[in-house]
Amino acid sequence: MTDAAQTAFLDRLRGLVGASGVVTGEELRGRPASWTRPAEPCAALALVRPRDTAETSAVMAACAEAGVSVVPRGGATGLVDGILCAPDQITLSTERMTGIEPVDPLAMTVVAGTGATVEAVQGAARAAGLFFPLDLGARGSATVGGTISTNAGGLRVLRYGMMREMVLGLEAVLADGTVVSSMRPLIKNNTGLDLKQLFVGTEGTLGLVTRAVLRLRPEPAGYVTALIACPGVDDGARVLRAAQAAFQGRVSSFEGLWPDFYRLMTKPGRETPPLPQDYPFYAIIEVECVPEEAERFHDLLDGLMTAGTVLDAALASSEEQRQAMWRIRDRVEHMNADGIHRAFDVSVPLARMDAYVTGALARLAAIPDCRAVVYGHIGDNNLHWNTTRLDAAGNTAIDAAIYEPLAELNGSVSAEHGIGLEKRGKLGLSRSGAEIAAMRLVKRALDPDNRLNPGKIF
């Protein structure tokens, strides 16, 4: 594009969304490329901030006409470089589409704008005596559109599913500006292809989500929480299964902690260890229930201890103790303090998790100067690794140790973070050629000129 054409194009966008809706120059460079790249300025030609679906559609149509590609931008808290821009691209920010309509208390639904934060939706639900179950550390910045586009997971997937399960309907703008609105608040609607599924988890490559109808739930009545130690992860899985049976699927978290992780988090001066540090496997288990069910939970753990499935257990007997237990899982800063910075997010079938972790730990131990710990939402098949950051060769060796075994084990290189740019090279470990070809067919059908978030995923 010539300078004159560029000026005319930006003026056209200003005509569509107002002068304040187009951010360029110093103001734009003052924004970081993303949360993971705080020192790197946003590289786009312009950041455009439409106020609604109609403006989003007009911007997309104008970009299509000018041959300009568009990168969506929500809370910018993603971890896989899914919103990085090139200097000839527009980044379309959802920051002015933050409206949340009144909660429908009978249907237990709420309509939210794509730019509304997860925290704002949680708050709107709470104000109506209801509960929006999606939760993640970035709740104050992550948006409805961003969590739909990445099919966010987080802390309660075991009980409530991922963001996909919380979206009843949505509205999206396609690459040519077409608005596809499927804003029905229905649980059941078998009328052909469920279009919202095209936009959930596809990282803005098929359409830009502008609004959604979200499903709410009753507020949890309370919790029982315990830290347990087991002979191994398979025993942990048995505990999970027994607890799911005893409490009819109300286990809301089951977080596995391998011993090196537990020891790191409970070093002297860090969190207090509720159990000794020399067990082979730990897990935090939390069940949603009313207070009078606590005794049944104790009985369950007693039975599992008698059977040898559980070696030791500590129950949280107050909210303070519960929070202290969760800090053992959540305090990322302890890993940072030990220089274990590089974070990984993978899925492994539960039945093969033990073999995978044992094998990967052995490979990682053979890499000079590499330290690694592993933990995760094992009830969801989801493991997180944190490792030392080494030189390029060392990092490649770490990547290989963690990612390569996944192909054969039928695992996934991304459980909940997505692919973006960061994991593009690893997609082939989790997806066959036929699968990637099928995805490309759909991409080409909806975005034939490859104008929506091009280069992301594949």
Added chain:
Amino acid sequence: MTDAAQTAFLDRLRGLVGASGVVTGEELRGRPASWTRPAEPCAALALVRPRDTAETSAVMAACAEAGVSVVPRGGATGLVDGILCAPDQITLSTERMTGIEPVDPLAMTVVAGTGATVEAVQGAARAAGLFFPLDLGARGSATVGGTISTNAGGLRVLRYGMMREMVLGLEAVLADGTVVSSMRPLIKNNTGLDLKQLFVGTEGTLGLVTRAVLRLRPEPAGYVTALIACPGVDDGARVLRAAQAAFQGRVSSFEGLWPDFYRLMTKPGRETPPLPQDYPFYAIIEVECVPEEAERFHDLLDGLMTAGTVLDAALASSEEQRQAMWRIRDRVEHMNADGIHRAFDVSVPLARMDAYVTGALARLAAIPDCRAVVYGHIGDNNLHWNTTRLDAAGNTAIDAAIYEPLAELNGSVSAEHGIGLEKRGKLGLSRSGAEIAAMRLVKRALDPDNRLNPGKIF
């Protein structure tokens, strides 16, 4: 196709699946077109029964080469003419792909062939001490592939979701014979488009499902069941919400029965009415819980009666009483005996259900000789109507009374049955032009020659 070409084509198919794998002539005409058309013979050129994914792929490739279109056939229990064939089409039956692999008790998953019945999967789960929640009247015939392709709902959607939520992975054959295998048993796998969503609920128009990884659950510990009467459906919705809160989402059924339906089912000589017949609205509520929670359920109903949300209630105090209550909902034969044969399946947002039912009942009452009753899974937004069968003009008037208001109310012309051929003309009441156009883009991308179940849905 000339007779000679046809013979050569059928011989080619026999070469691919064996002589017994290709059914033609009298043997084929002995099979009904579908369960709803028992007297009408299957009209296809041939019924082909591949034994596995590879044979299915070879058959599809041969059909593509010969320009022959293919109609999938599972248990043939669908209700919307989704498997009707023309004489120049092949119908691909899944009846020889019924294998079920051993249940994975830790991961709580099972791999089933597309032709396995729902009942067989339920049995395999039960034998492993687990539970496959999908359930519907046709369980003994309906198949894994059929229930995936129609995204079957049934009796436990409120608690466990539809078939979509039970499929972790699947394998499908595209129109050109390409096998797309996504058989991972993972709950979390954010690696681009979730391909299985293309095949769930699309009635075999995008691919033929050959296998699936299904998610199992713990077996329910028990139930409490009650028939309640309320001032109206909105009060029913309040009861549902209160019960979901009190029992943390474990309400497994909430079936609304409008008074004409209740009176029809509890006529003298039919089911015994547990409550008087003159209340404005009834519901059967069932909660999954352990026996010691029954008292909490009684307290909940007491509180709701004091508040006037519930007018009257009858509790099932034995399994026999529970079954008797469910017969009031399930005994279709009582409607048949009264000549109320025509069945409808629609969705309406809960907040607008009262207005919808009141309006539609008034329109139906104005149609000469029309009788109609209404009931349904109201917790899922799903209503079923049964009406008299009249002449063509009368039936059109009934259709209009039931379907037409749905467009404005943001409802759906098909909650759980699908579109098939039967509801094709109604699709536009539930889907906008932009939505149908987007579906067509995907259809064209995956099946450019319109060879998979052509003419179904749209």
